[in-house]
């Protein structure tokens with residue numbers, strides 16, 4: 001069965017996309033026997049800023065019921081290093097690599113995008129929903145006007161597809177999607193993590209060095225499905241694809257997202273449960289499509305009847 | 307990069323419970339056992355419902371029989387779930403992972419210092435080196451040792467004669483060992499394991515060829531790092547961290563290093579778990 005999909009003007013070999021921050025800079029998972037880049041439509045690299053960033057003080061990760069908190073703080077070696085030293089090493093014939101663009105100012109987002117425009121990445125995800133940094137991130141993403149300004153500034157410097165990553169931490173998700181679409185966003189990643197925290201009761205201190213962190217994994221799946229459902233009417237009307245994400249751990253989850261309206265399926269925390277998840281999900285997708293007589297993945301997308 | 311990390315469903319061949327909430331698992335994981343090096347770990351799924359696996363050091367490894375032994379202490383929900391596992395069940399392992407101890411120079415005298423659940427990597431080192439290099443192992447615990455112990459037959463310089471107990475398995479390999487505890491266990495040195503090592507070093511004629519290797523609680527690692535500074539010895543420390551991916555993908559497990567005057571956060575899972583104490587911000591002199 002052909003599982004390739006169209007996405008924001010690109011053709012992806014499968015609907016599965018490995019999510020930013022969970023798969024390093026594209027090489028780490030390939031060290032696992034049985035893992036194949038060919039099973040995924042794209043790999044999104046770790047969030048990148050213009051200058052290198054050290055990231056937050058540990059602890060940075062902590063397990064919570066049905067998921068985990070992370071507060072990495074965008075540790076990355078900076079855009080020039082990624083372009084000069086990492087991208088040339090990646091097997092671009094095996095899958096596509098996308099950048100995850102970050103900044104603490106609109107100018108920084110634009111400059112990172114300008115640099116990646118002249119690189120082998122085939123698309124850029126705009127991270128205006130990172131909850132773990134003091135500037136930029138979710139502080140932009142919670143405001144439709146600021147979000148649109150970031151998108152417009154990046155749009156002005158690149159023709160590559162732009163995928164805006166939406167935060168679930170605000171109520172006006174449709175307003176933000178609309179503002180970003182009008183500013184030139186080609187697609188949407190829904191959702192980034194929810195803000196949360198955990199406490200060490202012996203030390204009476206927050207467990208995470210950053211105090212708060214982003215909650216991911218199955219705990220946020222119902223929120224993700226609901227946010228996709230909320231924006232789907234608008235995005236479908238304007239033919240803007242959605243990269244669904246938030247706790248997808250198996251074929252059943254992936255199909256739920258597809259039916260709700262996810263044009264592509266994002267895998268992050270699910271890989272921590274099972275690093276060889278991709279093949280299993282592809283098998284389950286094929287099996288479901290056969291049973292329900294869908295001859296292409298995209299025919300299943302948004303097939304929800306309410 | 308080669309595909310050298312494996313996802314393997316290991317069969318639990320045996321589980322034994324010991325005082326101090328400790329338990330030892332014997333696993334059948336032939337693929338991982340064939341490759342594991344001293345100082346590496348496996349990232350164990352505690353339950354299919356849990357997002358984060360738990361990194362556990364490999365203790366003994368028998369590549370011929372395809373077996374791995376691991377020691378775990380029940381300290382939280384994940385390890386408590388592991389403690390409930392029964393013989394015959396299967397466990398998903400990811401491994402072997404991590405930068406092992408550097409044991410290449412067999413002209414060195416390796417001084418192994420393990421504390422509590424930090425003892426297993428030292429046993430892995432001993433198993434790896436056996437007769438190929440000189441070594442001595444000092445193990446400390448504040449709960450009864452989860453291993454068979456017996457009076458050591460090797461005389462070590464500087465060690466009080468009352469501290470005569472050693473680990474049975476090391477004795478069998480002719481690796482001298484001594485035990486330390488503040489619980490006044492019979493035949494154990496009454497104090498810190500690092501004091502024991504210090505007394506040994508003081509009594510050695512020359513310490514130039516010594517290398518310190520250690521794994522254990524943070525306070526112990528600090529004392530080991532100080533010992534390394536006092537005697538000016540190369541010191542390799544094996545660290546612990548909360549880990550999500552376990553293979554370098556998330557930067558969730560980092561430790562601060564200072565390299566050529568610059569600070570970095572390095573991933574404990576793949577840049578470690580073994581680090582030269584010199585580069586660790588918290589341990590360097």
Ligand SMILES: Cc1cc2nc3c(=O)[nH]c(=O)nc-3n(C[C@H](O)[C@H](O)[C@H](O)COP(=O)(O)O)c2cc1C
Pocket residue numbers: 019020021022046047048070072074100127130165191192193215216217218220245246247248266267268269270550556558
């Ligand atoms: C450890 C970790 C690091 C992350 N880093 C980033 C990042 O750098 N940029 C970003 O846009 N999202 C980041 N995310 C969010 C994920 O890409 C994803 O949107 C989120 O975790 C929800 O999906 P999941 O439940 O499948 O993980 C990170 C998530 C985790 C768990």
Ligand code: FES
Pocket residue numbers: 548549550551552553554555556557558559560573574575576
């Ligand atoms: S646990 Fe993910 S990088 Fe170490």
